[in-house]
Amino acid sequence: xxxxxxxxxxxxxxxxxxxxxxxxxxxxxxxxxxxxxxxxxxxxxxxxxxxxxxxxxxxxxxxxxxxxxxxxxxxxxxxxxxxxxxxxxxxxxxxxxxxxxxxxxxxxxxxxxxxxxxxxxxxxxxxxxxxxxxxxxxxxxxxxxxxxxxxxxxxxxxxxxxxxxx
Amino acid sequence: xxxxxxxxxxxxxxxxxxxxxxxxxxxxxxxxxxxxxxxxxxxxxxxxxxxxxxxxxxxxxxxxxxxxxxxxxxxxxxxxxxxxxxxxxxxxxxxxxxxxxxxxxxxxxxxxxxxxxxxxxxxxxxxxxxxxxxxxxxxxxxxxxxxxxxxxxxxxxxxxxxxxxxxxxxxxxxxxxxxxxxxxxxxxxxxxxxxxxxxxxxxxxxxxxxxxxxxxxxxxxxxxxxxxxxxxxxxxxxxxxxxxxxxxxxxxxxxxxxxxxxxxxxxxxxxxxxxxxxxxxxxxxxxxxxxxxxxxxxxxxxxxxxxxxxxxxxxxxxxxxxxxxxxxxxxxx
Numbered sequence: 143x144x145x146x147x148x149x150x151x152x153x154x155x156x157x158x159x160x161x162x163x164x165x166x167x168x169x170x171x172x173x174x175x176x177x178x179x180x181x182x183x184x185x186x187x188x189x190x191x192x193x194x195x196x197x198x199x200x201x202x203x204x205x206x207x208x209x210x211x212x213x214x215x216x217x218x219x220x221x222x223x224x225x226x227x228x229x230x231x232x233x234x235x236x237x238x239x240x241x242x243x244x245x246x247x248x249x250x251x252x253x254x255x256x257x258x259x260x261x262x263x264x265x266x267x268x269x270x271x272x273x274x275x276x277x278x279x280x281x282x283x284x285x286x287x288x289x290x291x292x293x294x295x296x297x298x299x300x301x302x303x304x305x306x307x308x
Numbered sequence: 309x310x311x312x313x314x315x316x317x318x319x320x321x322x323x324x325x326x327x328x329x330x331x332x333x334x335x336x337x338x339x340x341x342x343x344x345x346x347x348x349x350x351x352x353x354x355x356x357x358x359x360x361x362x363x364x365x366x367x368x369x370x371x372x373x374x375x376x377x378x379x380x381x382x383x384x385x386x387x388x389x390x391x392x393x394x395x396x397x398x399x400x401x402x403x404x405x406x407x408x409x410x411x412x413x414x415x416x417x418x419x420x421x422x423x424x425x426x427x428x429x430x431x432x433x434x435x436x437x438x439x440x441x442x443x444x445x446x447x448x449x450x451x452x453x454x455x456x457x458x459x460x461x462x463x464x465x466x467x468x469x470x471x472x473x474x475x476x477x478x479x480x481x482x483x484x485x486x487x488x489x490x491x492x493x494x495x496x497x498x499x500x501x502x503x504x505x506x507x508x509x510x511x512x513x514x515x516x517x518x519x520x521x522x523x524x525x526x527x528x529x530x531x532x533x534x535x536x537x538x539x540x541x542x543x544x545x546x547x548x549x550x551x552x553x554x555x556x557x558x559x560x561x562x563x564x565x566x567x568x569x570x571x572x573x574x575x576x577x578x579x580x581x582x583x584x585x586x587x588x589x590x591x592x593x594x595x596x597x598x599x600x601x602x603x604x605x606x607x608x609x610x611x612x613x614x615x616x617x618x619x620x621x622x623x624x625x626x627x628x629x630x631x632x633x634x635x636x637x638x639x640x641x
Contacts, residue, residue: 159439160436160439164437167573169511170573207438207439207440208481209443266442266488266509267508270508274509274512279441
């Protein structure tokens with residue numbers, strides 16, 4: 143049940159990213175709303191649930207976009223696992239800590255994606271990838287944390303995402 | 309005795325009536341001046357009258373204030389609602405105006421440039437884009453049911469947008485030329501120098517022309533067009549202008565950064581070339597403004613390969629990306 147809610151949230155996030163957020167691009171960049179869900183979930187639920195939810199949500203994104211199926215599933219799974227590892231080490235109620243965590247998670251996720259894209263033959267200059275895609279996306283995504291983290295945390299404790307299973 | 313008193317009263321009344329009638333006659337409208345008595349009275353009374361009038365107004369205002377407040381609140385609410393509606397209508401009208409401008413451009417393109425180039429076009433609206441920042445893809449609202457097929461060329465009135473990469477019954481995916489997986493056989497319009505236009509990253513909005521022969525004269529602001537030559541893209545479609553020129557790391561070729569004619573972030577409608585035949589007779593290419601008007605100045609019809617112009621038999625081999633290789637060609641017309 144909880145996984146279904148996460149998938150529905152992610153589906154809505156994907157719809158927004160592919161439509162509405164085209165009008166809110168900054169420097170040609172859109173935020174990664176799906177990553178916000180993956181990282182929030184992994185940070186609050188730990189590495190097992192984080193990795194599993196990351197894989198499922200990534201697979202959903204791959205199926206919707208229809209190319210390179212597995213690319214997002216693998217990267218989101220890895221990020222979910224890594225962020226989940228920090229669950230017991232960092233203070234959970236601070237949006238600031240979450241912002242820095244999101245910044246790091248986004249950079250790692252995009253670096254992994256870049257490696258996988260290179261593996262599939264999609265070649266982008268490393269400098270262009272770092273300066274024009276990775277860093278701006280990570281900053282834009284991290285800046286959305288204060289708007290959404292508390293709501294997600296509340297939902298995780300008392301709302302739709304408060305169930306035990308993933 | 310009482311009768312005498314009665315007569316006296318009647319007499320006085322008659323005198324009073326007569327005097328009053330005379331006075332009425334004397335003061336009738338149209339006389340030139342007022343009497344001194346009237347004037348003095350009027351002057352003496354005027355400040356008092358003015359004050360009394362003002363007090364009257366104030367009193368009226370004071371008494372009617374609560375009723376006015378109720379009325380004003382209701383009126384204010386009505387006006388606010390009307391204003392909101394009017395603002396909404398204005399925004400809608402502005403949206404219609406902009407849409408009209410865009411559609412007018414498409415219509416002009418259909419009736420002039422497309423006819424001169426011999427293109428048959430299908431209009432389509434952009435419905436969504438790739439959710440990430442790495443790939444330049446967009447989805448349009450026309451698919452195989454409307455005659456759209458894989459690898460058809462996609463345009464806007466400004467120039468080349470990309471090609472159809474996959475099709476469903478009612479939608480199609482467009483691979484933009486800014487996508488790093490895209491490769492377009494191209495020519496520098498002025499001196500017919502061949503090269504390959506690759507996407508850099510959709511975020512930059514830039515494209516790059518590579519494999520330009522080192523001896524070729526490449527300058528800023530030169531126009532680059534599609535080369536045709538058996539490529540997926542028809543010949544003569546404007547791609548962009550040269551921004552900077554450099555040398556490839558191998559040292560064997562030059563490369564150039566291009567600024568595309570199309571603003572990919574603002575695309576709302578595109579056109580798909582569904583077939584290409586002979587150029588129409590009504591409109592001449594010479595009548596069309598550049599870069600389209602100049603695209604075919606060296607002759608040849610769209611999609612054809614002219615002798616000695618092929619990149620593969622020229623000085624520099626033009627690499628086709630796997631995307632182009634796998635695609636096949638423009639559907640037969």
